[in-house]
């Protein structure tokens with residue numbers, strides 16, 4: 001529609017949300033679809049968090065909160081950063097927002113000028129490139145492959161840097177690849193970044209707890225020379241199964257936090273008051289209180305890898321975190337399955353939806369068109385059934 005802005009006309013619709021909508025539509029028609037397209041834990045919110053929300057309602061937390069979040073929530077977040085990430089932020093370096101997605105949008109809008117380049121190791125989370133474009137920045141994709149476990153190497157980073165590079169955005173554990181950068185790998189990237197002090201880093205750590213490595217999660221802000229130019233993004237959607245509660249936050253240099261507060265002061269006035277109160281309970285809770293979810297994701301990852309491994313044509317790495325597998329399915333390109341020619345990952349994902357009744361997401365949405373993303377945030381029964389259907393549809 002030419003009455004709409006170029007900004008919206010040029011924007012892609014979130015591919016994951018589009019697939020979810022298509023799944024709902026087919027389900028409404030009576031089709032028995034197993035949805036493995038969404039990045040959403042299938043657990044309930046832990047009771048102690050629900051209780052905190054109910055209490056907040058009774059205690060009349062019903063007016064506007066401070067724009068950057070309640071003081072005691074920000075305090076609790078500083079303690080969380082210290083406890084889990086060895087990062088010392090003070091409360092004036094914290095901004096609470098309506099989901100990590102808004103945290104990212106704030107950062108883009110306050111840091112990026114038109115034409116500034118933002119390096120995105122691909123595959124990257126689907127919204128990064130469009131958020132960067134909203135801010136009139138230029139996403140610069142650095143393709144990685146399954147052979148390097150979908151991680152960007154220091155030389156790839158170095159080669160992508162130009163005089164216009166303003167930022168690097170990445171997630172570890174990564175959505176969609178599940179890759180986890182080790183301390184050594186982050187240190188090697190920091191060696192390159194230290195040579196370019198004008199480049200800022202967005203470290204999206206929303207999956208930090210869903211990490212199956214023995215060495216655990218490492219925040220890049222903890223590495224020498226990085227704290228002053230890293231925005232650490234996190235939230236409660238994934239770790240506490242609170243996707244709909246919409247709370248995310250950043251820890252950042254104070255001048256960046258202040259700018260983000262100014263930005264959201266004009267856009268949302270701050271995050272939902274009840275969800276903020278509940279988030280205090282969430283971030284204060286010991287990680288042991290959510291360990292059952294992490295253990296369950298770990299088991300499911302192993303199950304899905306085992307079952308997919310039995311299907312010819314799926315090339316797999318071992319994702320070390322988050323709750324996705326990102327198989328390379330190039331093997332099927334150029335083949336005709338049940339009368340359908342498969343040329344792209346989108347064709348393949350659509351084939352699985354139509355022929356196997358399993359919803360996945362094409363890798364194209366994440367900047368990698370040889371792969372599809374399968375979420376294993378579903379029950380074991382559903383996962384077994386889905387893998388069986390996929391196998392049958394391809395045999």
Ligand code: PLP
Nearest residue numbers: 039099100101125175235237248
């Ligand atoms: N970052 C990554 C890597 C994600 O996968 C997601 C959700 O899918 C988000 C951020 C957004 O999280 P929130 O629900 O807090 O907006």
